[in-house]
Amino acid sequence: xxxxxxxxxxxxxxxxxxxMGLGMALSLRKAGFAVAGCDLAQPALERLxxxxxxxxxxxxxxxxxxxxxxxxxxxAAQTSDVLFGRDGAAAVAPAGAVVxxxxxxxxxxxxxxxxxxEDAGLVYLDAPISGGAARAAQGELTxxxxxxxxxxxxxxxxxxxxxxxxxxxxxxxxxxxxxxxVNQLLAGVHIAAACEAITLAxxxxxxxxxxxxxxxxxxxxxxxxxxxxxxxxxxxxxxLSSVEIFVKDLGIVQDMARTERYPxxxxxxxxxxxxxxxxxxxxxxxxxxxxxxxxxxxxxTLPGGA
Amino acid sequence: xxxxxxxxxxxxxxxxxxxMGLGMALSLRKAGFAVAGCDLAQPALERLxxxxxxxxxxxxxxxxxxxxxxxxxxxAAQTSDVLFGRDGAAAVAPAGAVVxxxxxxxxxxxxxxxxxxEDAGLVYLDAPISGGAARAAQGELTxxxxxxxxxxxxxxxxxxxxxxxxxxxxxxxxxxxxxxxVNQLLAGVHIAAACEAITLAxxxxxxxxxxxxxxxxxxxxxxxxxxxxxxxxxxxxxxLSSVEIFVKDLGIVQDMARTERYPxxxxxxxxxxxxxxxxxxxxxxxxxxxxxxxxxxxxxTLPGGA
Numbered sequence: 001x002x003x004x005x006x007x008x009x010x011x012x013x014x015x016x017x018x019x020m021g022l023g024m025a026l027s028l029r030k031a032g033f034a035v036a037g038c039d040l041a042q043p044a045l046e047r048l049x050x051x052x053x054x055x056x057x058x059x060x061x062x063x064x065x066x067x068x069x070x071x072x073x074x075x076a077a078q079t080s081d082v083l084f085g086r087d088g089a090a091a092v093a094p095a096g097a098v099v100x101x102x103x104x105x106x107x108x109x110x111x112x113x114x115x116x117x118e119d120a121g122l123v124y125l126d127a128p129i130s131g132g133a134a135r136a137a138q139g140e141l142t143x144x145x146x147x148x149x150x151x152x153x154x155x156x157x158x159x160x161x162x163x164x165x166x167x168x169x170x171x172x173x174x175x176x177x178x179x180x181x182v183n184q185l186l187a188g189v190h191i192a193a194a195c196e197a198i199t200l201a202x203x204x205x206x207x208x209x210x211x212x213x214x215x216x217x218x219x220x221x222x223x224x225x226x227x228x229x230x231x232x233x234x235x236x237x238x239x240l241s242s243v244e245i246f247v248k249d250l251g252i253v254q255d256m257a258r259t260e261r262y263p264x265x266x267x268x269x270x271x272x273x274x275x276x277x278x279x280x281x282x283x284x285x286x287x288x289x290x291x292x293x294x295x296x297x298x299x300x301t302l303p304g305g306a
Numbered sequence: 307x308x309x310x311x312x313x314x315x316x317x318x319x320x321x322x323x324x325x326m327g328l329g330m331a332l333s334l335r336k337a338g339f340a341v342a343g344c345d346l347a348q349p350a351l352e353r354l355x356x357x358x359x360x361x362x363x364x365x366x367x368x369x370x371x372x373x374x375x376x377x378x379x380x381x382a383a384q385t386s387d388v389l390f391g392r393d394g395a396a397a398v399a400p401a402g403a404v405v406x407x408x409x410x411x412x413x414x415x416x417x418x419x420x421x422x423x424e425d426a427g428l429v430y431l432d433a434p435i436s437g438g439a440a441r442a443a444q445g446e447l448t449x450x451x452x453x454x455x456x457x458x459x460x461x462x463x464x465x466x467x468x469x470x471x472x473x474x475x476x477x478x479x480x481x482x483x484x485x486x487x488v489n490q491l492l493a494g495v496h497i498a499a500a501c502e503a504i505t506l507a508x509x510x511x512x513x514x515x516x517x518x519x520x521x522x523x524x525x526x527x528x529x530x531x532x533x534x535x536x537x538x539x540x541x542x543x544x545x546l547s548s549v550e551i552f553v554k555d556l557g558i559v560q561d562m563a564r565t566e567r568y569p570x571x572x573x574x575x576x577x578x579x580x581x582x583x584x585x586x587x588x589x590x591x592x593x594x595x596x597x598x599x600x601x602x603x604x605x606x607t608l609p610g611g612a
Binding site: 107130131132142144165167169175178179181182183184185186187189190192193194196197198199200201203204205206210211213214215217218219220221222223224225227256257260261262263264265266267268269270272273294297298299 | 413436437438448450471473475481484485487488489490491492493495496498499500502503504505506507509510511512516517519520521523524525526527528529530531533562563566567568569570571572573574575576578579600603604605
């Protein structure tokens, strides 16, 4: 941390320019922020530069002079690394800058990161996000946030630019992370259930487009059934959200549940199916690939020949 | 079967006056049908009589002169019994009467019942229903139907009176049953997942009303989460739909899946939780009671002290 004084609220660093982070960075540019972005992938840096952003190769470079540092990486370990590792952002960030931490992680990890940021003179907002790549690009994410009043105040304009809805869930780190994990438990189970059901329908000889029409109008519907089953009907497993995301997120749910001595048999069964899909070579494919696993295990032919 | 000739389309027998069957019988009365109803429970018979229906003590008595016979009992075995057992409806039903079979059952059972009805000179409509007791009372059920053109034609006015939506799924019995089982797999898994998630939220110290607000607006939402979690928030487990219903329906899913050599780990895990709830003495309580099972297994206190 430098002693450069109060950071300008209009300069933001976005660490991690995957589909979510890049969308957030571009939304911030549209809203008039000076945006410095950091990623290992050159195409993402070029897209940011084309939108008038500053392309950086290290978190430290991006964090120089930034009033807010958004970490949009894979997990707690990567978040810790980009903040406190070699060329990390925390060492150079202006005093009092807010870290907006959006990676999915356990509440315990969020609390530990918050303490470390506070020790470094930064404020921390536990701010996991929901909504997917398309809504990230439109600045229409949902944020499940918790943290101090100071953290919310310093992040307010940034959150306005990237989100359509900010849930203020509490005054300490960990609450946002907990809420996100509850959502991910449901999302992960519902995708697996959707794939289990639509492939069983195939096994029973039902017309799958009719199944989609009937179920989306019935009590068996879920947000995920409605959103993911069209991928199966189209036979298109190009990744919008990958199998590996839920290997990770249901893994965190399982670790949390084990720590809490909480039995979670639905989440456990779903995780096994994501592991099977990843083990069968579909880890980078769309998470609706679980339908292909069920199909292989039962001799069903799905649309597209899967 | 008698030889009384073409049955009048305006006389209907409803066998089974539980929450669904009674609602259907009363909707038929409102639509001007002559309705004869049969049940073991005296209060249901009295409600039907008060609405101008004919209260009967045997299926045979109800089926006399009926152009349509609705079987709204628990499963395939009961359906077979009320049609072909002692004092069964089939022996006295007018030739060509349509059996509208609404119990949840496997497609194999539906096919077998259809054959037996046809052998007895009746036509059979595989017609499982969805929507719950409230919509049954309003004549606004969803019907997932399959059967011959003759069966649909003879049942048309009856279906109009009880349903807001009739899915015509095919020209043979079994397709409707298959669709219903796919829906029940999803519904059963989603209730269990909702209970697993909301009780985990309690374990993590989250405010449960806030969890409900956030999740119902997020990708983790399901029709069942939205519908059942309010029971948990209110601590009210009075049965709208009981645990035993899903012990039965996920049991059928498991039997079907085993027959088809189809692995269904999500449905299997969910069934274990319904069995645990029933085994713990909650079989007649609302299916949201699974939250109380999770709470007992993890030391969580839910609203209402459960």
